[in-house]
Structures are given as structure tokens and as C-alpha cells.
Amino acid sequence: MGLEDKVKEIIVDKLGVNAEQVTPEASFIEDLGADSLDTVELVMAFEEEFGAEIPDSDAEKLTTVGAVNDYLKEKGFDA
Amino acid sequence: MARLTGKTALVTGAARGIGQAIALTLAKEGADVAVCDVERDWLKETEDGITAQGRNALACAADVTQADQVNAAVKTVVDEFGRIDILVNNAGITRDTFLVRMSDSDWDDVLNVNLRGTFLFTRAVTRPMMRAKSGTIVNIASIIGVIGNAGQANYAASKAGVIALTRSTAKELASRNIRANAVAPGFIQTKMTEALSPEVQQQMMQAIPMARFGTPQDVANVVLFLAGDESAFVTGQVINICGGMVTA
Numbered sequence: 001m002g003l004e005d006k007v008k009e010i011i012v013d014k015l016g017v018n019a020e021q022v023t024p025e026a027s028f029i030e031d032l033g034a035d036s037l038d039t040v041e042l043v044m045a046f047e048e049e050f051g052a053e054i055p056d057s058d059a060e061k062l063t064t065v066g067a068v069n070d071y072l073k074e075k076g077f078d079a
Numbered sequence: 080m081a082r083l084t085g086k087t088a089l090v091t092g093a094a095r096g097i098g099q100a101i102a103l104t105l106a107k108e109g110a111d112v113a114v115c116d117v118e119r120d121w122l123k124e125t126e127d128g129i130t131a132q133g134r135n136a137l138a139c140a141a142d143v144t145q146a147d148q149v150n151a152a153v154k155t156v157v158d159e160f161g162r163i164d165i166l167v168n169n170a171g172i173t174r175d176t177f178l179v180r181m182s183d184s185d186w187d188d189v190l191n192v193n194l195r196g197t198f199l200f201t202r203a204v205t206r207p208m209m210r211a212k213s214g215t216i217v218n219i220a221s222i223i224g225v226i227g228n229a230g231q232a233n234y235a236a237s238k239a240g241v242i243a244l245t246r247s248t249a250k251e252l253a254s255r256n257i258r259a260n261a262v263a264p265g266f267i268q269t270k271m272t273e274a275l276s277p278e279v280q281q282q283m284m285q286a287i288p289m290a291r292f293g294t295p296q297d298v299a300n301v302v303l304f305l306a307g308d309e310s311a312f313v314t315g316q317v318i319n320i321c322g323g324m325v326t327a
């Protein structure tokens with residue numbers, strides 16, 4: 001499974017949304033109904049899945065699905 | 080049916096006193112109970128008491144001030160019991176002395192065990208409880224954290240901190256169905272209060288409308304209520320257990 005699919009799977013699982021809703025432009029809070037604690041849980045799930053450590057200063061910027069994909073690729077976590 | 084059937088609990092500082100009474104009471108009501116204290120050997124009596132109720136006991140050594148030991152203890156409990164439904168932060172110490180004579184370590188030791196320890200265990204259970212979308216945390220504060228006391232500035236500050244931590248935990252995790260409450264015992268007869276002079280004990284007694292000291296069981300009974308489903312809509316609260324010493 002590619003990185004983007006893995007990310008999508010985690011988001012679907014954590015937020016209980018449909019896979020079709022998880023587009024690159026989708027904002028976690030505005031479009032996918034996440035609250036601020038959900039976004040923290042998502043970041044923790046990405047960290048666990050990809051063995052990454054995502055500092056709070058970076059996590060703040062990960063507001064959309066696309067931003068997460070780009071960030072993980074840039075950090076070399078391509079699955 | 081017992082009130083905590085099928086649930087699992089973790090109680091800190093459970094070798095003796097109030098913590099032991101809490102552990103045994105939760106077991107009596109059907110919970111499997113993990114207990115921790117500084118030394119594993121000290122836990123034998125509590126462990127035996129839990130198994131005597133026909134429940135599973137799990138004893139682990141953990142100094143609540145050490146994050147690595149706390150995280151390891153929580154991991155062991157989750158591995159063994161599958162989950163943690165109830166956390167009781169009970170471990171606590173006093174180093175009573177007047178401010179003018181209070182050393183840096185008198186301050187640090189008390190804040191570290193009472194407040195930092197409560198934070199470390201709370202943080203450690205948050206992840207498993209969030210995943211389970213359920214959990215309840217009961218912190219043992221003190222009436223002194225509410226009203227203050229001469230000779231106990233360090234202790235009072237630590238327990239006021241525990242109350243504020245409890246309220247914040249409750250607000251932060253309410254949406255995940257995790258509750259956090261505190262109890263604030265008054266004068267309870269344990270090793271901790273045995274150390275006080277007869278004069279101080281006499282003085283205390285005069286401030287208690289019910290004219291008796293509390294027992295560890297008095298505290299355990301309220302913790303039981305807060306730990307179980309009967310208090311399902313109670314979170315962020317502090318219940319005083321003090322024979323009427325403080326009424327607000």
C-alpha cells in the first residue's frame with residue numbers, strides 16, 4: 001500500500017468518514033468534522049504508523065490531507 | 080451483581096493506608112486490580128487481599144516520579160489486563176515544616192510525588208483510554224489543597240495542583256468519554272497522620288463537626304462511586320471527605 005493510501009486508511013479509521021471524502025484538499029476540521037483533539041490523535045497515529053516524530057511546530061501546519069502526504073514524503077517516509 | 084464487574088483498575092501507592100483500602104474495595108466490587116508502589120515487596124499484603132476476593136492482582140514496582148517506570152507500569156498492566164478502565168492516583172507524601180525552614184528538597188519532593196506523579200500516570204493512561212473511548216480517573220487530593228494549612232505549604236500547593244489538573248483533564252477528555260474527579264480527604268487515620276503530635280491531632284479533632292477522624296474505608300467508598308458507572312455524569316468535581324470540616 002502506498003503512502004497516500006495508508007494515510008487515507010488512518011484518517012477513515014480515526015475520523016469515521018468515507019474514503020471518498022478524504023481528498024487532498026480536505027481540511028480535517030472544516031471538511032472531515034475533526035475536533036482539535038482528533039487532530040492530535042491523527043498526528044499520533046501517523047507517528048506510530050510511519051515511525052516518524054512530528055514536532056508540534058510541524059503538526060500545526062498539517063491541516064489538510066494533502067499537507068500530511070506532502071510532509072511525510074518530504075521527510076522520506078514514503079511507504 | 081458487584082458494581083465493577085469486568086473492569087480493570089490501577090491504584091498507585093497501594094501498599095498501605097488509603098491506597099490499600101481503595102485497591103481492596105475495588106476488588107471486592109469485582110474489578111481486577113493492578114497496584115504499584117515504590118517497592119514491589121511492600122505490595123504483598125494488598126496483592127493477597129485482592130486475590131482473596133477472587134480477583135486478579137498485578138503488583139508492579141514504580142516510583143511515580145519517574146516517567147520511564149510509570150510508562151513501563153502502564154504498559155505491563157495493559158499487556159496483562161488488556162486495558163485500564165480506572166486509574167486512581169493515590170501515592171502521596173508530606174514533608175511538613177514552616178516556610179521559614181522549608182528546604183528546596185522539602186518542596187521538590189512533595190511536588191514531585193504528589194503532582195508530577197499524578198501527571199505522569201494520567202498522561203500514560205490517556206492513550207489507551209482514548210483508544211478505548213472510555214475511562215475514569217480519580218485523584219486523591221486533600222482538604223489542605225482547598226483551604227491551605229500552616230506548616231504544609233508544599234503539600235497544600237501540590238494538592239491544589241492536583242485539583243486543577245483534575246479539572247483540566249476532565250475538560251480535555253470529556254469528549255472521549257473519559258472522566259476525571261478528585262476526592263479531598265480531611266483527617267484520615269493512617270501512617271501519614273500517625274506522625275502528628277497528640278496536640279495537633281487534638282486541635283484537628285476540634286475542627287471536625289462529626290467529632291471523629293476518618294478511616295481509609297471512608298475514602299475508598301467515595302472513590303468506588305467515582306470509579307464506577309453510578310457517577311457517569313460526574314466529571315471535573317472535587318468531593319470533600321472530611322466529616323464536615325469544610326462545607327463549601
Ligand SMILES: NC(=O)c1ccc[n+]([C@@H]2O[C@H](COP(=O)([O-])OP(=O)(O)OC[C@H]3O[C@@H](n4cnc5c(N)ncnc54)[C@H](O)[C@@H]3O)[C@@H](O)[C@H]2O)c1
Pocket residue numbers: 091092093094095096097098115116117141142143144169170171172192196219220221222263264265266267268269270271272
Ligand atoms: N491520611 C490523611 O489524613 C490524608 C488526608 C488527605 C489526603 N491524603 C492523601 O491520601 C493519599 C494516601 O495517603 P495515606 O495516608 O494512605 O499515606 P501512606 O503514607 O500511608 O501511604 C502512601 C503510599 O504511597 C506510597 N508512595 C510514596 N511515594 C511514592 C512514590 N514516589 N511512588 C510510588 N508510591 C509512593 C508509599 O510507599 C505508601 O505506600 C496521599 O496522596 C495523601 O496525600 C491523606
